Amino acid sequence: MKPLKLLICGPVGAGKTTFVSTLSEIPVVETDELASEAIGKEYTTVALDFGRLTLDEQVLHLFGTPGQDRYHFMWDVLAEGALGLVMLVAGDRPADFGNARRILEYVTSRHPIPFVLGVTRQDLEAVWRPAEIALFFGVPAHQVVGLDATSPTAAVRVLAQLLTFIRDSEELVP
Template identity: 55%
Template sequence: MALDFGVLQVGPYPVHLFGTPGQERFSFMWDVLMEGALGLLLLVAGDRPEGLPKARYILEHLTTRHPVPYLVGVTRLDLPKAWTPEEVALYLRLPEERVVGLDPRRREEAFGAVEKLLELTLKEGKDD
């Protein structure tokens, strides 16, 4: 599938989530999905550090063109040789508070990341 969509209720806020893979063949969708977006949650696989240069490119591309609050979620932390969120933050040259570990298969962890992004969005706002 090339596009995912869902609505998550976070307190009084219905959060509309849109997702697309990071492969180059889906890059045409990135800017389309960012139109009107209030925040960005970029997931990276902690056990695949070879994908971090692409993640850096995607994050810089999107946040430069669409300045919104963002959070990087590091997945697959349970696998051998996975990079920690702190290591990913260092590699991506981001503040540690912008990078969180999460297992998207665990509802409470995925919800926690979305909740943190919503807090950042409400705190930082969006430039119009």
């Protein structure tokens, strides 16, 4: 089986680098640098995160994107050849939801690939839940999954959901 390329998108601080690091069975290629402007955290991804894992004998290549708009040219570069998308949004940052929706529309309009929407920070108390996010984004509820991006079990569940979508959509192709 050929490795399957998956793209991880989302706003700054959604948990993309964390998600790739939690899942990868090899040391992650990270490009986090000191943020040059106030973005609410010290380090930010400037090019990509790359990780790899094997799930059900399928090798997955995970490409995390930078969240900052200034690096948005990387979204298209990294999306090339991707067969699925994990769109992450932090459940405790409603101020970022509009931007997350914009990123999702940008990526899926240019690269119409199956996606799941992962709502991170479900380990915290005051967070939006997947069902609420599904309504806000206008995405079917079964396509939205809550997770703690630091939890391997939760992160694998998101990927398993995405793989199911990818397989279902391949079956639809005549």
